[in-house]
Amino acid sequence: xxxLEQSPQSLIVQEGKNLTINCTSSKTLYGLYWYKQKYxxxxxxxxxxxxxxxEKSHEKxxxxxxxxxxxxxxxxxxxQPSHAGIYLCGAARKTGANNLFFxxxxxxxxxx
Amino acid sequence: xxxxxxxxxxxxxxxxxxxxxxCTQDMNHNYMYWYRQDPGMGLKLIxxxxxxGITDKGEVPNGYNxxxxxxxxxxxxxxxxxxxxxxxxxxxxxYSEGAGAKNIQYFGAGTRLSVL
Numbered sequence: 001x002x003x004l005e006q007s008p009q010s011l012i013v014q015e016g017k018n019l020t021i022n023c024t025s026s027k028t029l030y031g032l033y034w035y036k037q038k039y040x041x042x043x044x045x046x047x048x049x050x051x052x053x054x055e056k057s058h059e060k061x062x063x064x065x066x067x068x069x070x071x072x073x074x075x076x077x078x079x080q081p082s083h084a085g086i087y088l089c090g091a092a093r094k095t096g097a098n099n100l101f102f103x104x105x106x107x108x109x110x111x112x
Numbered sequence: 113x114x115x116x117x118x119x120x121x122x123x124x125x126x127x128x129x130x131x132x133x134x135c136t137q138d139m140n141h142n143y144m145y146w147y148r149q150d151p152g153m154g155l156k157l158i159x160x161x162x163x164x165g166i167t168d169k170g171e172v173p174n175g176y177n178x179x180x181x182x183x184x185x186x187x188x189x190x191x192x193x194x195x196x197x198x199x200x201x202x203x204x205x206x207y208s209e210g211a212g213a214k215n216i217q218y219f220g221a222g223t224r225l226s227v228l
Contacts, residue, residue, distance in 0.1 A: 004154075009152075031214065031215070033215075033216065033217075035219075040221075040222075041221055041222070042116075042202055042219035042222050043202070043219040045216055045217070045218065048214065048216055050214070088154065090155075098143075098208050098210055098213060098215050099145070099157060099160060099170070099215075101157070101171075102155040103154055104153060104154040105154060
């Protein structure tokens with residue numbers, strides 16, 4: 001089983017609708033990172049959350065971290081076709097070299 | 113604003129051939145990484161480096177080798193390519209102070225490799 005589970009695996013929404021993607025860890029979180037990937041491209045860093053209850057926003061994307069539930073959510077308000085892509089969460093291990101391990105991603109399609 | 117540059121973008125190999133995937137970064141980052149991404153499987157760490165001259169295995173190192181002779185470059189070597197190595201390969205770099213510290217990784221555009 002994956003250490004980081006993302007849900008849903010895929011999502012199709014009408015332009016203008018709100019949506020939420022969840023990332024749940026089976027282990028203690030020491031930093032949660034959200035990335036976006038477009039087909040044929042690398043991952044683009046969106047936001048990083050480190051403390052329980054922390055919330056960050058960038059344009060119409062908001063991410064929150066619930067340390068007790070070991071979960072993060074990514075919320076997009078008034079979705080646009082430019083939001084389409086694959087969203088991946090990554091989490092840090094506190095030991096070792098501080099590597100990140102990633103979820104399997106959520107594929108978002110926004111219909112104009 | 114080059115960031116992390118990977119070459120080549122695409123490659124087709126025959127079984128048993130070898131090749132090197134190149135990765136260079138111009139951000140003076142101490143950490144560098146190689147991942148592979150298979151459909152529906154997320155990113156798996158192959159090898160990483162915490163500085164020039166230091167490399168270590170990730171989750172899926174078999175069939176690969178790396179070296180880090182400079183801060184900027186982190187090539188990935190595939191010896192005796194196998195169909196199981198068909199994947200998209202990503203190089204990334206970051207500045208980190210170690211366990212528990214912030215570690216924002218910046219990714220290259222990827223190399224699509226097919227082994228036939």
